[in-house]
Amino acid sequence: FSKSFGACGGYIASSKDIIAHLRRESHAHTYASPMSPPVARQIIASMTCITSTEEGKRRLRRLADNTSYFRNELRKRGYIIYGDSHSPVIPMILFTLANICAFAKECLNRGLATVIVAFPATTMLGARARFCISASHTREQIDRVLAILEELDPMIGLKMSTNRPTSAFMDFWRHFWTRPATPTRAVEEMVG
Numbered sequence: 039f040s041k042s043f044g045a046c047g048g049y050i051a052s053s054k055d056i057i058a059h060l061r062r063e064s065h066a067h068t069y070a071s072p073m074s075p076p077v078a079r080q081i082i083a084s085m086t087c088i089t090s091t092e093e094g095k096r097r098l099r100r101l102a103d104n105t106s107y108f109r110n111e112l113r114k115r116g117y118i119i120y121g122d123s124h125s126p127v128i129p130m131i132l133f134t135l136a137n138i139c140a141f142a143k144e145c146l147n148r149g150l151a152t153v154i155v156a157f158p159a160t161t162m163l164g165a166r167a168r169f170c171i172s173a174s175h176t177r178e179q180i181d182r183v184l185a186i187l188e189e190l191d192p193m194i195g196l197k198m199s200t201n202r203p204t205s206a207f208m209d210f211w212r213h214f215w216t217r218p219a220t221p222t223r224a225v226e227e228m229v230g
Contacts, residue, residue, distance in 0.1 A: 101126055101173040108171055108180050116197035117187070126171040129155075131164065133198065138165045140194050148186050 050060065088094040105126045112119050118131040132138045138154040145152045145167075156165040169183070191197050 097173040101171065104171045104173065104175050104177075104180060107177070108169065108183075111180075111184055112187075115184070115188070118198050120166070128169040128171065129166040130169065130196075131166050131198065132194075132196065133163050133165055135165060137194055137196075138167070141167060141190065141196070144190050144193065145186060148189070150183060150186050 050057065052060075088098060102124070105124065105128070109119060109123065109128055112128070112130060120129045120131065121127060132141055132154070135156055138156050142152055142154050153168040153170070154165070155168055160166060171180075187196060
């Protein structure tokens with residue numbers, strides 16, 4: 039529940055045997071406190087609002103629309119995104135530590151706070167920005183994020199999709215593969 043409701047804690051759904059094993063052996067169960075009553079009440083109230091009121095249903099539709107729009111625009115523009123197609127948490131692959139550092143700094147310079155994730159939480163080349171779409175985001179706000187990404191792409195090389203490689207990406211690899219091989223001084227001394 040921690041990511042869904044901005045609360046602490048979580049849950050595990052499993053067989054009675056596995057739950058019993060976790061209760062006996064898990065350090066998190068033994069040394070952590072259970073979900074507090076206010077957090078449990080917050081979750082119940084949120085679920086009731088979402089499932090039982092017209093406002094909740096309207097927000098769910100708006101969240102689905104915002105999520106679909108942002109995902110489709112990212113994919114259409116050549117960004118690599120992961121995750122379930124219905125999830126409002128949208129990871130966009132940045133690949134390297136250098137890319138995430140430049141991305142975070144340049145986004146912040148443009149007034150966009152970002153969540154970035156890198157090794158060891160991802161694979162070595164699996165660094166990503168994680169966008170969390172909300173029902174309260176407007177189309178203008180989402181379009182502003184897309185505009186910032188388009189502005190940053192030529193500088194950082196964000197579009198790594200094989201469907202639409204950027205010229206910066208292609209120029210890098212063309213230079214890398216066509217430059218003449220020059221032996222290092224150590225190799226020259228060995229061959230000598």
